[in-house]
Amino acid sequence: MVSVHGDWDWERLGALLSREKLELITSVQPPRSDASLDRSGWRWETKRTFSVRSAYGYLVHGLEFGNGDTWKRVWKLAVPQRVRVFIWLTFHNRLLTNVERVRRHVATSEFGQGVWMRALPRERWASFFSLSFLDWLRFNLFDTSFCAEDGDWRVRFAITCWLLWKRRCRLLFDPDVGVMDDILRRGGRLVEECSRASCVAKGPQARQLRASTWSRPRVGWVKLNVDASVSTVDRSVGIGGVIRDNHEKWLFGFVRFVGRCEALLAELWAIHDGLMHAWDLGYCCVEVESDCLDVVQIVTARSKALEGSALVGSILQMLSKDWSVVVNHVGRGSNGVADALAQWGRGSSMEQVSFSEAPDEVACIVENEKLSSFPTALSVIDERVVPFDPGGLS
Known part of the structure; x- marks a missing residue:
């Protein structure tokens, strides 16, 4: 089931399996003779070792546990605390009503x-x-x-849901309460207040993070930015990356649909494919940037998560080749083009799609990064730049 190039033989697999099964297979690395043997692991922990905490989480939340950071994301929404609590209760179906009633009054009532x-x-x-x-x-x-295109949509959506729920509850006691425009106007004011509040600096680091943008690589080096995008609806995964030089010139870009898998595995695939392209193109000095701290720690041997994974093994094997590679963690503001490409990748094919110049879909982001780019700078989140040592991991 593997082609002569070492990839999955999609033509043969497609004749036997459904699209759904193929999307699960594509996130798994094809077998290789130099890979370690398969072994079982506890899927609810990144280190694949059993823990009572994760077992309890799975028993309580079922498949939702470990499929993402839903709860962390809810509490990080830039909305008032009472709106966060409302969204949290809604996810838990704890609004003193059943799901269908919530759906009827919040989403599909007239x-x-x-x-x-x-x-x-x-x-x-x-x-x-x-x-x-x-x-x-x-x-x-x-x-x-x-x-x-609407950067405030998540905030606007959460606030509108909350206002609709409040109106629904008040209707039980006062049928003449408010009209549609009242909710839209009030929601608009709250969104503006939240936007102003989020601009208030919370210390030097917060100011640096908001100002972060893509920086040019050092002279003689190229920069590889990679990212992954995981749909919260069906867990479909897209990855993307771009290679640029010290003159901000677009050298190479790629996207790929990686099927369905967890976020950490998706980020590893992004680094894997990016390194593979950089090596095949003959670049000998490469700065790699990812906005996923966990995956940066894994490939720089500062984390034992997914230890023994065939995909991690492939990445480490590529890093040990005769070239110089530096892997950095950066903020999302420094990874805009790769992020846009990754989102595009969710709708692409399982085969690699590459670009010799910036496609129209990301051209605007590329130009914006050129206008605000700086000489090489370290990430304000993780200031340790760790060059890979071909002689071994340290």
């Missing part, structure tokens, strides 16, 4: 639907109203591909 139709452009209606309730929440709160 009044609620009218509010959403006013708040969204017509082309968004089909996808917005067609999802199940929990997928609807995840899609709007966590999926950056929806209303990506």
Whole structure:
């Protein structure tokens, strides 16, 4: 089932298996003679070792446990605390009503639907109203591909849900309360207040993070930015990356659909494919940047998560080749082009799609990064730049 190039033989597999099964296989590295033997591991921990904490989490939350950081994301929403609590209760189905009642009064009642139709452009209606309730929440709160041009959408969505719920509750006692425009206007004011509040500096590090942007590599080096995008609705994964030189010139870009897998594995695939392309293109001095701290720690041997993984082994093997590679962790603001490519990758094929010049879909982001780029700078989040030592991991 493996081609002569060492990849999965999709033609042969496609004749035997459904698309759903193929999407699960594509996130698994094909077998290699130099890879270690398969071994079992506890899927709910990144180190693949059993723990009572994760076992309890799985028993309580089922498959939702470990499939993402839903709860952390809820508490990180830039909205008032009472709105966060409301969203948290909604995910837990703890609004003193059942899911269908919540759905009827928040999303698809005549009044609620009218509010959403006013708040969204017509082309968004089909996808917005067609999802199940929990997928609807995840899609709007966590999926950056929806209303990506509206940076405040997640905040606006959470606040509008909260205001609709409050109105629904008040209707039980006062049928004449408010109208649609009241919710939209009040929601708009709250969004503006949240935006102003989020701009308040919380110390030197916060100011640096907000100002972070892509920086040029040192002279004689190229910079490889990589990222992964995981859908919160169906766990579909796209990866993408871009290689640029010290003159900010686009040298190479790629995207790929990696099937369905967990976020950490997706980020590892992004680094794996990026390194593979950089090596094949003949670059001998490469700065790699990822906005995932966990995966940077794994490939620089500062974390034993996924130890023994065939994919991690392949990455370490590539790093041990005769070239100079530096792996850095950067903030999301420094990884905009790779992020956009990764989101695009979720809709691409399982085969690599490459670009010799910036595609139209990301050209605007590329130009913006050129205008605000700086000479090489260390990440303010992780200031340790660790060059890979071909002689061994230290």
